[in-house]
Amino acid sequence: MDIGGTFTDVALEVGERRFTAKILTTPQAPEEGVLAALRSVTAKAGVEAGQVALIVHGTTLATNALIERKGARTALLTTEGFRDVLEIRHENRFEQYDINMDLPPPLVPRRLRLPIRERIDAHGEVLLPLGELSVARAIEAVAANHVEAVAVGFLHSFTNPDHEHRVGEAVARRLPNVSVTLSCEVSPEMREYERFSTACANAYLQPLISRYIAKLEHELVRAGFHCPLLLMTSGGGITTTETAIRFPVRLVESGPAGGAIFAACIARQHGRDQVVSFDMGGTTAKICLIDKAQPQTARAFEVARIYRFLKGSGLPLRIPVIEMVEIGAGGGSIARIDTLGRIVVGPDSAGSEPGPVCYGRGGKEPTVTDADAALGRIDPTTFSGGKMPLDVAAAQRTLAERIGAPLKLATEHAALGVSEIVDENMANAARVHAIESGKDLQPRTLIAFGGAAPLHAARLAEKLGISRVLVPVNAGVGSAIGLLRAPIAYEVVRGQLMRLGSFEPGLANRLLAGMRAEAEAIVRRAAPAANFAEHRSAFMRYRGQGHEIAVELPVRDFTAADRSAIRELFEAAYRRLYSRAIPGVEIEILSWVVSVSAPSEGHLGAPALEAPSEPKPRSRRPIFDPATGEFREADIYWRGDLAPGARISGPAVIAEDETSTVVSPGFDASIDRFGYIELIRNEA
Numbered sequence: 001m002d003i004g005g006t007f008t009d010v011a012l013e014v015g016e017r018r019f020t021a022k023i024l025t026t027p028q029a030p031e032e033g034v035l036a037a038l039r040s041v042t043a044k045a046g047v048e049a050g051q052v053a054l055i056v057h058g059t060t061l062a063t064n065a066l067i068e069r070k071g072a073r074t075a076l077l078t079t080e081g082f083r084d085v086l087e088i089r090h091e092n093r094f095e096q097y098d099i100n101m102d103l104p105p106p107l108v109p110r111r112l113r114l115p116i117r118e119r120i121d122a123h124g125e126v127l128l129p130l131g132e133l134s135v136a137r138a139i140e141a142v143a144a145n146h147v148e149a150v151a152v153g154f155l156h157s158f159t160n161p162d163h164e165h166r167v168g169e170a171v172a173r174r175l176p177n178v179s180v181t182l183s184c185e186v187s188p189e190m191r192e193y194e195r196f197s198t199a200c201a202n203a204y205l206q207p208l209i210s211r212y213i214a215k216l217e218h219e220l221v222r223a224g225f226h227c228p229l230l231l232m233t234s235g236g237g238i239t240t241t242e243t244a245i246r247f248p249v250r251l252v253e254s255g256p257a258g259g260a261i262f263a264a265c266i267a268r269q270h271g272r273d274q275v276v277s278f279d280m281g282g283t284t285a286k287i288c289l290i291d292k293a294q295p296q297t298a299r300a301f302e303v304a305r306i307y308r309f310l311k312g313s314g315l316p317l318r319i320p321v322i323e324m325v326e327i328g329a330g331g332g333s334i335a336r337i338d339t340l341g342r343i344v345v346g347p348d349s350a351g352s353e354p355g356p357v358c359y360g361r362g363g364k365e366p367t368v369t370d371a372d373a374a375l376g377r378i379d380p381t382t383f384s385g386g387k388m389p390l391d392v393a394a395a396q397r398t399l400a401e402r403i404g405a406p407l408k409l410a411t412e413h414a415a416l417g418v419s420e421i422v423d424e425n426m427a428n429a430a431r432v433h434a435i436e437s438g439k440d441l442q443p444r445t446l447i448a449f450g451g452a453a454p455l456h457a458a459r460l461a462e463k464l465g466i467s468r469v470l471v472p473v474n475a476g477v478g479s480a481i482g483l484l485r486a487p488i489a490y491e492v493v494r495g496q497l498m499r500l501g502s503f504e505p506g507l508a509n510r511l512l513a514g515m516r517a518e519a520e521a522i523v524r525r526a527a528p529a530a531n532f533a534e535h536r537s538a539f540m541r542y543r544g545q546g547h548e549i550a551v552e553l554p555v556r557d558f559t560a561a562d563r564s565a566i567r568e569l570f571e572a573a574y575r576r577l578y579s580r581a582i583p584g585v586e587i588e589i590l591s592w593v594v595s596v597s598a599p600s601e602g603h604l605g606a607p608a609l610e611a612p613s614e615p616k617p618r619s620r621r622p623i624f625d626p627a628t629g630e631f632r633e634a635d636i637y638w639r640g641d642l643a644p645g646a647r648i649s650g651p652a653v654i655a656e657d658e659t660s661t662v663v664s665p666g667f668d669a670s671i672d673r674f675g676y677i678e679l680i681r682n683e684a
Contacts, residue, residue, distance in 0.1 A: 001037060002058040002255045002480040003030050006282020006332050006352045007451060009477035010037040012045050012052075013484060016606070019045040020477045022384060022451070022658050024352040030061060031216045035223055049224030056483040058232035058255040060283075061212060062205050062248055066303050066315065069107075071204035072148035072179070076108045077138050077167055078196065079155040080115040085193050086200065094312030104315055106197075107204045112145060114138040116154070116167065122497075124160035135167055139174050150175075151203035153183035153196040158495040161188070179206035186247060187318045189495040189591050194300060194318040201303075201317055202249040209248035213241050230488065230526055232258050235320030236295065237489025237597060240525045250319050252303055253326075255479050256286045260295040260322045262482030263447045266472055268293035269674065274444045276430065277324075278460065279479065280453035282332040282369075283349040287430045288324035289439050296437065298323040299493065299539075299550075299593070320491040320595075325433040329425050331369040331452040332356055335399075335418040337406045345422045358395040359388065366402050368452065370395035371418035374411060376623040376631065377455050377662050379655055412624050412631070420626070423456055427463035438577070445470055449478030454661035458650075458679055459626070462666060469667070469679035473605060476658025488530070489597035490522040499543070500567055500587040505558040512536065512594055519596035530598035537593045540570045543586040549573055550593075607673040610645035623651055627665060639677070646671045650682075 001010040003025055012019045021040040026033040034057075042049060065071045078085070086106035095101050106113075116138055117131030142150055150171050157164045161184035168180045183199035217229055231244040232254040244251055256279060263277035267290050277288040277295070289296050301321050302314030328347020332355060335345045345368065354362035356369040358380070372378050373395045380390035396411050404414035434441045442465040448457035454471045461469050474481055492515040498504060520532055534555050541548035551573045553566070566589075571581040617635035625632040632651055639656040647670045648654070650663040654677060663669045667679040 001034055001055065002258055002477070002483060003034065003060055004255060004281045004283060004479075005060060005064070005349055006330065006355065008033040008037050009480040010034075010041045011474065011477050011480040011484060012041045012047075014045050014047060017045070018474060018481070020474050020480070020658065022476060024355070027351065027353060030059065030212070031219050034216065035219055038223070038225070050226060052225055052227050054227050055220070055225060055229050056232065056238055056486070057216075057229060058258045058479060058483050059251065060255050062209060062251040063253060063303060065205055065208055066107075066201060066252065070208070071107065072207040073112075073146065074108050074149045074151060074200060074204045075112040075114060075138075075142050075145065075147045076151045076153060076196065076200055076203075077114050077116050077135075077142075077171075078153050079119060080117050080134070082155055082192070083110065083113040083115050085196055086113065089193055090312075092312065104313065107200045107315070108151070112147065114141055116163075118154060118163045120154065120156045120160050120163060122156050122159065124156070126160070126162075130163045130166060135170055139171055142171070142178065143175060147178060148207045149179040149181070149203040151181045151183065151196070151199040153192070153199045155192060157182075157184040158188040158190060158195070161185075179203060179210070181206065186249065187493075189318060189493060190497075191318075194316045197316050198249060198318045201252075201315060202247060205248040205251075206245070209251065210245045213245055217241065228526070232483050232486060233320070233490075234322065235297065235489070235491055236261055236322050236486060237491070237595075238483070238486050238526070239488070239490055239522060242525065243490070243522050249317060252317060252319070253301075253321055253324075256284075256288075256324060256326060257322045258482035258486060259286060259449065259479040260288045260290070260324060260482070261486045262449065262472075262478045263288065264290050264293050264295050265482070265485045266447050266470065266676075267445075270445075270470070272445050275447050276434075276441060276444045276466070278426075278446055278448045278453050278457060279450045280426070280448075280456060281330050281450040281479075282452065283328070283330040283351060284326050285329040285426050285429075285450075285453075286324050286326045287426070287433060288322060289434065289437055289444075291439075296323040297321065299591075320493070323437075325429045327425060327429045329368070329422045329429075331367065331372070333368050333422060334365045335367065335371070335403060335421070336365070337403065341407065343403060343407075343417045343421050345418055345425065356395070357398045358390040358392060360391045360394065364398070366395070366398045366418065368418060368422050370399060371415040372452075372455050374399055374415040375419060376621055376634075377653065378660055379621075379636065379653075382655055382657075384657065413629075416624060416626060416629075419456075419459075423459045423463060426456070426460055430460075430464060442466060447472070448661075449475040451476045451659050454659045454677075456662075458662055458664040458667050461679070461681075462664070467681040470672075471661045471677040471679070473675045474658070475661075476656070485600055487597040487600040488523055488527045489595060490519045491593060491595040492519045493591055493593050495591050496589070498589045500540075500563060500570075500589065503558075503560070503563040503566070505560055505562065508592075509557050511592060515592065515594040516596060519594055523596050523598055527598035532596050532598055535595040535597075538566075538589045539591040539593070540587060540589050542582055543588050548590050549577060605674050608644045608675070610671075610673050611643065612645045612647065613643065615642055615646045615648070617652070623653065623662075625651060625665065642671045644671050644673050644675060
């Protein structure tokens with residue numbers, strides 16, 4: 001189950017059969033929407049709650065709490081003289097020429113950033129012993145300010161965590177009901193700003209996430225679900241509720257990660273080495289590059305960017321994450337006219353309450369879904385399986401009043417303007433992401449899923465020069481299906497500076513063995529009998545450089561002879577990125593990474609024989625054609641009627657319960673052997 005900003009999606013697999021449901025999210029009590037979706041899908045499948053063997057959960061709750069600043073009252077206990085690290089940041093300007101530039105305020109206000117007298121150097125040596133008096137004063141200040149969560153972040157604690165552990169234990173003894181996060185546990189790496197920011201975010205989320213998970217587990221048991229509950233992490237693995245409560249910051253981006261796993265499984269199933277995942281829901285659109293069935297990954301990203309989604313304008317989190325670009329471009333994204341007379345779409349969304357105008361739930365602002373309905377792309381009577389008829393007339397009126405009248409545009413042209421802007425926003429985000437990653441989009445296959453993606457996939461592909469699009473079965477709930485495909489996995493990162501010229505194999509082996517044991521212990525809680533796979537890498541650089549690159553490492557004990565092998569691995573990775581190596585410069589390892597995973601189970605469906613056919617449409621209706629600027633009669637097909645081998649020429653719409661696929665005049669559609677809709681650019 002995947003809680004989004006607008007809909008809560010659920011996918012239930014019973015043997016080789018799959019049942020799905022899509023329910024409006026209940027933002028004030030997310031578990032209510034989850035339980036409603038579970039009741040709906042189990043009723044469809046004809047199974048009892050007690051028969052369900054496993055529930056995997058992805059949620060935007062952590063992300064939304066950071067964006068909306070609805071987390072716990074948090075304090076930071078930090079090294080004396082460093083309480084302002086969270087505001088000093090890197091002292092760089094993400095918008096060079098904006099004299100009114102605003103920075104995101106820290107999650108912890110200055111009066112709750114409390115100094116502790118202590119100091120450890122970069123080698124882990126104690127320069128100044130821990131001041132017990134300053135610790136006691138800080139803890140009393142925490143108590144007096146009714147703080148719910150405490151983050152402890154000391155300088156260089158990743159080299160020697162003793163002071164952080166002692167302070168954490170002191171807080172737990174004096175204030176047992178206060179959550180405690182240690183930076184040496186949540187992000188044990190160099191760069192204090194990112195480490196402190198991650199620790200504060202983790203502490204900020206802990207009370208909220210622990211209450212939510214506890215309540216959800218209780219309600220699931222009350223509803224008859226007595227199976228384990230696992231949660232998706234941002235890095236693409238699933239983990240236990242205990243780990244999620246301890247490190248809730250790892251749940252940020254858990255839903256989008258499920259979508260990337262879904263697209264990677266499709267790429268593997270279809271033998272596609274280069275794909276781009278396009279997940280467009282009700283609130284956001286997510287784009288991820290996938291090579292050889294592996295999504296791009298990173299170990300840091302920003303959340304809650306406040307300035308036109310510019311890098312540097314958000315809160316940095318140093319956690320394992322599937323790398324993707326996410327923008328405020330979903331079906332519920334609100335359209336308006338700005339002070340320069342331009343149509344602007346998003347990033348704010350109508351969400352599920354009140355939702356788009358056409359939902360008839362009190363929405364007043366025009367949205368992307370309203371534009372799609374006005375353009376004829378959505379059948380108002382079969383939307384959401386007919387459970388939510390759309391008021392197209394209301395959508396047209398709002399578009400005419402809010403967009404058309406100020407710009408002197410006809411209603412259909414106002415709707416087209418909204419659609420074109422959101423498509424161009426997504427295309428531009430994809431272009432920038434590909435350029436930053438050194439990748440080319442044109443030879444890739446676009447895999448479209450999420451409630452709104454199939455409506456916009458063909459137009460997005462046209463803008464990006466992509467000639468092939470896949471819309472999988474159950475595309476409307478793709479992220480939920482991805483959760484069922486994700487492996488049980490956990491990644492551990494440790495900062496340990498080691499110069500390659502003085503490589504210490506014994507130290508490296510002990511460090512990696514300890515990391516393996518920590519990761520395996522967490523994975524074993526969810527998969528006690530599994531055979532585990534281990535993956536190792538290191539972040540390395542030439543000495544004197546400011547940033548490092550990821551280098552794959554062999555999974556075995558190292559010897560002194562491995563010094564040259566590791567050098568070769570680094571230089572090969574460096575050449576792939578920069579087309580050269582730098583001779584005569586010392587190489588150093590900054591951080592070590594160990595990931596342990598259990599094999600994932602399940603399937604995406606068995607192939608069937610394709611029998612070429614030209615199916616008959618169920619109906620016809622006018623759909624607006626951007627190329628001609630006019631409405632054009634188009635065939636409407638129901639996806640369940642189409643067998644593998646069926647071929648359809650655009651313009652057409654292929655409708656289903658959870659979404660609709662628009663086949664533009666520039667594409668022809670066919671149903672492949674897995675039942676997926678394949679759009680291929682035609683020669684015309």
